[in-house]
Amino acid sequence: MRAAYVARPDRDDPLAALEIGHLEPPTAPEGWVEVEVRATSLNMHDVWLLRGAGVRPKALPLVLGSDAAGVVDGREVVVHPVAPDPPGTFAPGATLLCDAGFGTLAGRTCVPEGNLVDKPAGLTWEQAACLPTAWLTAWRMLVTQARVEPGQVVLVQGAGGGVATAAATLATGLGCRVHVTSRSEEKRARAVEFGAAGAWPPGARLPELADVVIESVGAATWEHSLRAVRPAGTVVVCGGASGMVVETDLARVFARQLRIIGSSMGSIEEMRALVDFVESSGVGPVVDSTSDLDGVAAAYDRMLRGDAYGKLCVVPS
Numbered sequence: 001m002r003a004a005y006v007a008r009p010d011r012d013d014p015l016a017a018l019e020i021g022h023l024e025p026p027t028a029p030e031g032w033v034e035v036e037v038r039a040t041s042l043n044m045h046d047v048w049l050l051r052g053a054g055v056r057p058k059a060l061p062l063v064l065g066s067d068a069a070g071v072v073d074g075r076e077v078v079v080h081p082v083a084p085d086p087p088g089t090f091a092p093g094a095t096l097l098c099d100a101g102f103g104t105l106a107g108r109t110c111v112p113e114g115n116l117v118d119k120p121a122g123l124t125w126e127q128a129a130c131l132p133t134a135w136l137t138a139w140r141m142l143v144t145q146a147r148v149e150p151g152q153v154v155l156v157q158g159a160g161g162g163v164a165t166a167a168a169t170l171a172t173g174l175g176c177r178v179h180v181t182s183r184s185e186e187k188r189a190r191a192v193e194f195g196a197a198g199a200w201p202p203g204a205r206l207p208e209l210a211d212v213v214i215e216s217v218g219a220a221t222w223e224h225s226l227r228a229v230r231p232a233g234t235v236v237v238c239g240g241a242s243g244m245v246v247e248t249d250l251a252r253v254f255a256r257q258l259r260i261i262g263s264s265m266g267s268i269e270e271m272r273a274l275v276d277f278v279e280s281s282g283v284g285p286v287v288d289s290t291s292d293l294d295g296v297a298a299a300y301d302r303m304l305r306g307d308a309y310g311k312l313c314v315v316p317s
Helices: 044-051 125-129 131-145 162-173 185-193 222-228 250-255 268-281 293-305
Strands: 002-006 018-022 032-041 069-072 075-079 108-112 116-118 153-156 177-181 198-200 210-215 229-237 259-262 287-291 311-314
Touching: 002 293, 018 293, 032 125, 044 293, 069 125, 075 131, 116 268, 125 131, 125 287, 125 311, 131 162, 131 210, 131 229, 131 268, 153 162, 162 177, 162 210, 162 268, 177 185, 185 198, 210 222, 222 229, 222 250, 287 293, 293 311
Parallel strands: 153 177, 153 210, 177 198, 210 229, 229 259, 287 311
Antiparallel strands: 002 018, 032 069, 032 108, 032 311, 069 075, 075 116
8 A cells, every 4th residue: 555654754854854665554553453544644643653653663664644534444534543552442542553564655554443433424534534633632622621711712832733722613613702813914814714713913902801712732822821821711722833842930820729630642532522512502523734645745744834724534445
């Protein structure tokens, strides 16, 4: 099968480690099924694999990709991307299927049968492929961790990124008033088109304090996130695209009794709840663009430059 994979990681130049070629298809372990992949979407996790983070040399070559929407015996499905270890659990540090050797940037992959969720009929294959990582991460941040309620104010840092765009769309669909930040005037305008109440340059003073801040940018926006949240408000963190090490004003944290919560991915139960919400509400992922396997390098480059608005998708061929 043709696949996008890493055989020789390169910490300094991850795109140089990307290879497109033919590999033997994976063999399904007992209790697993083969998925014919119709669409995938790209994530920063792929770039970390290209850099060699957490990659065991014996596992190479390693097919990239965490997200998959496809077909299993005629059933249209979306794949929950977390390896169940032990089955049915979702614990901190859980392993993604691609890390275990079952990446999705290929014509087929293998997944545990229990990781299959029916594809929402109203979504395209590309939109469905956006749900497992970015949208599931955003859903857990908003619903499980922050417990947002209709009418609350939500600030989403970094409009245009996959998780940020998902969080802004979901929070609006959940009845929240959403503000976003972005360095790009074009992305701020697009966020308003998609329902944001306000879109601001990074660090701007907002017209109202947020009940919840969704933080995936990291060092560049961290101070602003703490200043922009109301007393007793919540900041939920899922990453640090601009840098993982930050300075925190502890006096602000304890004096204003802020809640800072880390969050990562989501459980199969949360993914089912997300799919149900997408079907009932009519909201759906924003797809920036779609390529085939031969266009994966250019798509990763677009993602790393920060030019995309929404998710970059791939139709394996």
